[in-house]
Amino acid sequence: MREEKNELLEWLKAFLIAIVLAVVVRHFILTPIVVDGSSMMPTLHDRDRMIVNKLQYSLKEPKRFDIIVFHTNDNKNLIKRIIGLPGDRIEYKDDVLYINGKAYKEPYLDEYKKQNVLDVPFTYSFTLKDTPIGNDIVPEGHLFVMGDNRGHSTDSRHIGAIPIEEVYGSAKIKYWPFKHFQVVK
Template sequence: MNQLPSRSARHKRRGKNEAWEWLQALVIAVVLALIIRYFIFEPFNVSGPSMMNTLHDGDFVLVNKLVYQYRMPKRGEVIVFEAPGHKDYIKRVIAVENDYIEAQNNVVRVNGRSINEPYVATRTDDIKLQKVPKGYVFVMGDNRMNSSDSRELGPIPVDKIVGRADIVFWPLNDFRVLW
């Protein structure tokens, strides 16, 4: 005659199964979080005043790392890129490959047309006419008088772009979409 396992034995086995299921769920959650963090979205801490008044020192933004795997950056997008010295910068794309850029008397022109920049509150130093090379973008901070950008660094290679800043998520009272 077969004997059924005792109640305590069934309880122990159910407890082991439950613990195993919880461990599996935890491992899956960690793996998914790492995949999302390293391949899709990454938080970025804004440091410094170069993007004021759009972004402030201490803001946290969510950077979309996937978007430029499928298309090139567009004018006006805020991007994070690796600058010399392996430091990440956040700036706005002003011109893309094959564009001509110049600035005179606080007016920035791309391909001979002045661009509307409602996000800029400070003046812009003059920039001599130059063509953005293929595979590069020309970036500037919104706080032009306090920004280290393409005027100093030169055009930025597209392969150095980490991603597009999409959302300001901290502080919560500044939560907004950037595009």
């Protein structure tokens, strides 16, 4: 009888430890998110489910072209791609991204650009002065973000630079629909 009681106690301890670990991981390290809308197409689709790494930017700085989740002033979470880091000069000219005067390829846009039969730019020309930033460079402590679906994305061109402290985490793992499971680049 005593052995059965000890075994039950051990199972109960293991169960409680598993629950505490799950809560800690979910609250502080990894959390699921559902993509809402088409602003990140073709990379991410409406209702895709992803894992957000909340710990990543506590350990290192955000990198250009990372996909992030951040809080907005109206308490929404948005998912976008980092285009500009603090101190960067961002410009689009003739559908080409220029960062600090250097042209960058954006292979994640190739699928949509191939579908462009109207011969209009996928990303209209602008400089940071044309955005709510109103300055030549991305301010210190901020990021310039854009959705991959440039014509249908509310991003830094409309809402300004994103304070780094509002970044919730990095979104790299798409797990649903399961047939599209991938680590997003």
